[in-house]
Amino acid sequence: MDNKNLKKLEALKNPKVMEYVNEAIALCKPDKVTVITDSPEDAAYVRELAIKNGEEAKLNTQGHTIHFDGPKDQGRDKEHTRYLVSKDINWGIDVNYTLKKEGVPEIRAIVDGSMKGKEMLISFFALGPLNSQFSLKALQVTDSAYVTHAEAILYRSGYNEFKKLNGSADFLYFLHSAGRLENGVSMDVDKRRIYIDLEENRVYTINNQYAGNSVGLKKLAFRLAIQKANNEGWLAEHMFLMGVHGKRGRITYFTGAFPSACGKTSTAMIPGQTIIGDDIAYLRKVDGKVRAVNVEQGIFGIIQDVNPRDDALIYKALTTPREVIFSNVLINSGKPYWLGMGMEPPEEGINFAGKWFKGKTDANGKPVPYAHKNARYTIRISELDNADKKADDPKGVMVQAIVYGGRDSDTSVPIAESLTWAHGVFMGSTVESETTAATIGKEGVREHSPMANLDFLSVPLKKYIKNHLAFGKNLEVRPKIYTTNYFLKSDGKYLNDIPDKKVWILWAEGRVHKEYKALKTPIGMIPMYEDLKKMFKKERNKDYSREDYIAQFSLRVGKYLEKMERMVAVFNGIDMPAAFSKELQEQISRLKETKKKYGDIVSPFEFEKK
Ligand code: SPV
Ligand code: MN
Numbered sequence: 001m002d003n004k005n006l007k008k009l010e011a012l013k014n015p016k017v018m019e020y021v022n023e024a025i026a027l028c029k030p031d032k033v034t035v036i037t038d039s040p041e042d043a044a045y046v047r048e049l050a051i052k053n054g055e056e057a058k059l060n061t062q063g064h065t066i067h068f069d070g071p072k073d074q075g076r077d078k079e080h081t082r083y084l085v086s087k088d089i090n091w092g093i094d095v096n097y098t099l100k101k102e103g104v105p106e107i108r109a110i111v112d113g114s115m116k117g118k119e120m121l122i123s124f125f126a127l128g129p130l131n132s133q134f135s136l137k138a139l140q141v142t143d144s145a146y147v148t149h150a151e152a153i154l155y156r157s158g159y160n161e162f163k164k165l166n167g168s169a170d171f172l173y174f175l176h177s178a179g180r181l182e183n184g185v186s187m188d189v190d191k192r193r194i195y196i197d198l199e200e201n202r203v204y205t206i207n208n209q210y211a212g213n214s215v216g217l218k219k220l221a222f223r224l225a226i227q228k229a230n231n232e233g234w235l236a237e238h239m240f241l242m243g244v245h246g247k248r249g250r251i252t253y254f255t256g257a258f259p260s261a262c263g264k265t266s267t268a269m270i271p272g273q274t275i276i277g278d279d280i281a282y283l284r285k286v287d288g289k290v291r292a293v294n295v296e297q298g299i300f301g302i303i304q305d306v307n308p309r310d311d312a313l314i315y316k317a318l319t320t321p322r323e324v325i326f327s328n329v330l331i332n333s334g335k336p337y338w339l340g341m342g343m344e345p346p347e348e349g350i351n352f353a354g355k356w357f358k359g360k361t362d363a364n365g366k367p368v369p370y371a372h373k374n375a376r377y378t379i380r381i382s383e384l385d386n387a388d389k390k391a392d393d394p395k396g397v398m399v400q401a402i403v404y405g406g407r408d409s410d411t412s413v414p415i416a417e418s419l420t421w422a423h424g425v426f427m428g429s430t431v432e433s434e435t436t437a438a439t440i441g442k443e444g445v446r447e448h449s450p451m452a453n454l455d456f457l458s459v460p461l462k463k464y465i466k467n468h469l470a471f472g473k474n475l476e477v478r479p480k481i482y483t484t485n486y487f488l489k490s491d492g493k494y495l496n497d498i499p500d501k502k503v504w505i506l507w508a509e510g511r512v513h514k515e516y517k518a519l520k521t522p523i524g525m526i527p528m529y530e531d532l533k534k535m536f537k538k539e540r541n542k543d544y545s546r547e548d549y550i551a552q553f554s555l556r557v558g559k560y561l562e563k564m565e566r567m568v569a570v571f572n573g574i575d576m577p578a579a580f581s582k583e584l585q586e587q588i589s590r591l592k593e594t595k596k597k598y599g600d601i602v603s604p605f606e607f608e609k610k
Contacts, residue, residue, distance in 0.1 A: 001025070027112060038160055047149055067325050074210060075438055077192055079440075080192050093574070121145060142174075147216075191206070203220045218300065230463055242274065244505055253276075256484075257403070262407045267403070277381070291397065303375050307342035331351070405431070406449070412488065413526055414484060434447070434487075560591050561595065
């Protein structure tokens with residue numbers, strides 16, 4: 001490290017930072033070390049380095065670049081993502097972990113010498129707004145300029161925030177190396193490891209590029225934050241944060257947790273509403289209210305189906321000059337093409353697997369799509385026309401509704417409101433979803449994901465649920481809790497169009513302000529036909545028939561009971577809080593009673609009669 005860079009580090013007056021950096025240099029053995037501050041010059045240096053390194057290439061539109069992850073690095077690697085702990089833990093659910101006495105030597109041996117011939121970048125970030133009691137601090141060390149560049153877009157720069165730490169070691173630390181590279185992508189995929197040390201709040205990740213694996217500040221920091229939140233009585237959640245615009249200019253803030261690729265970003269982007277964040281939120285109780293911030297300042301979003309009809313604002317942002325990183329799309333003559341963009345792709349181009357041409361097939365003779373389903377864009381939220389004015393407010397926004405959603409083709413109604421806070425926690429804890437391309441593995445397999453957080457839980461499930469139950473206590477303004485399901489089908493066909501979610505969310509907003517009555521059913525409160533009819537006309541210009549309503553809101557009691565059987569199987573072996581077990585038992589008895597009275601499928605109008 002030269003003197004100039006050393007001075008930048010020393011100015012932080014933080015012994016722990018020095019210790020980590022010295023250790024990283026000794027272990028990774030880089031040729032050069034560069035410290036990145038909050039200055040525009042340093043930001044430009046990182047952007048240019050990513051181009052010079054070949055990790056990104058410029059596209060025709062000003063500020064746009066393309067980055068490719070390796071052919072085997074197109075989603076989060078769940079198998080090789082593990083916690084490091086010193087003793088066995090009873091998590092209650094399937095959690096990948098390794099004992100430190102084995103895991104630490106293993107990962108350090110893999111990381112050893114990983115930056116030979118390369119440049120190490122050291123940067124600092126805030127997870128959350130600047131000058132905010134919500135925010136955590138993060139130190140990133142990596143040999144990937146792409147990772148640093150993506151983080152500069154996605155997170156608030158935090159060199160000055162580190163100065164304010166006054167030497168404290170209260171920050172998270174991420175060490176990443178892309179490892180040996182060939183054509184700009186990691187070669188040693190078999191040695192890909194993502195190890196999260198829960199005791200020291202530090203992460204090692206190596207031999208990868210896909211941001212879900214490499215960008216420490218995203219899901220790796222999130223896991224550390226979940227642990228911290230559960231120890232301190234606040235919430236770190238896989239949630240969007242948005243302003244829902246109700247009647248008379250009213251803005252009501254919602255958070256919502258959905259498993260990956262199940263409509264979380266598109267909910268936060270519903271036309272007419274304003275977005276604060278689309279992936280991770282921290283929630284705290286402040287003066288009897290729930291307040292929340294977006295941990296990020298950007299979106300690492302799925303690009304498939306972003307087109308002028310379904311996602312006009314993002315489409316516009318992605319097709320005009322500004323800082324954007326495209327990943328794993330098709331490139332032809334400096335232009336990006338993705339699936340579902342509403343345009344014919346060219347006959348050939350370059351994608352994550354190399355040269356692509358029309359008619360290309362894989363080893364089994366199956367057509368190879370021109371872009372990956374999990375191809376993404378990285379952009380600042382401030383670049384979007386629908387960014388909420390309070391997006392960077394250090395005090396956060398007051399949350400009045402929490403939404404849990406899954407990808408469920410055969411059971412849950414499109415929207416329901418919980419009967420109580422504890423019932424809402426129960427609803428969130430029993431989210432089930434069919435797997436998607438966001439993780440490596442088979443798609444379409446039903447998976448139980450409490451609070452859409454299964455992939456990221458870092459504390460025992462019992463502790464996590466207990467914290468949620470307690471969070472609802474002693475509140476002056478208690479958020480309402482909803483479940484949504486945009487994916488309900490009948491005879492193999494979706495029962496709703498994608499933009500219908502606007503109606504569900506606006507209905508929930510109206511409920512917060514006591515504008516709509518609702519029908520009490522065993523699984524929660526559901527909308528009344530007349531209200532939806534008016535809302536569909538106004539918001540969607542659709543004639544919403546009684547048949548539509550019956551198809552969407554009939555309670556599939558038999559299916560709900562099957563789901564409860566699955567939940568009993570999941571939770572039976574787990575020591576859960578008594579209040580949770582009570583909710584599960586009561587849910588089952590309400591469903592059984594309903595089944596006895598009305599049968600397997602119950603029209604919503606039956607509940608109107610009561
Ligand atoms: C998700 O998969 O939930 C994402 C993208 O938000 S990743 O960075 O892979 O976590
Ligand atoms: Mn996510």
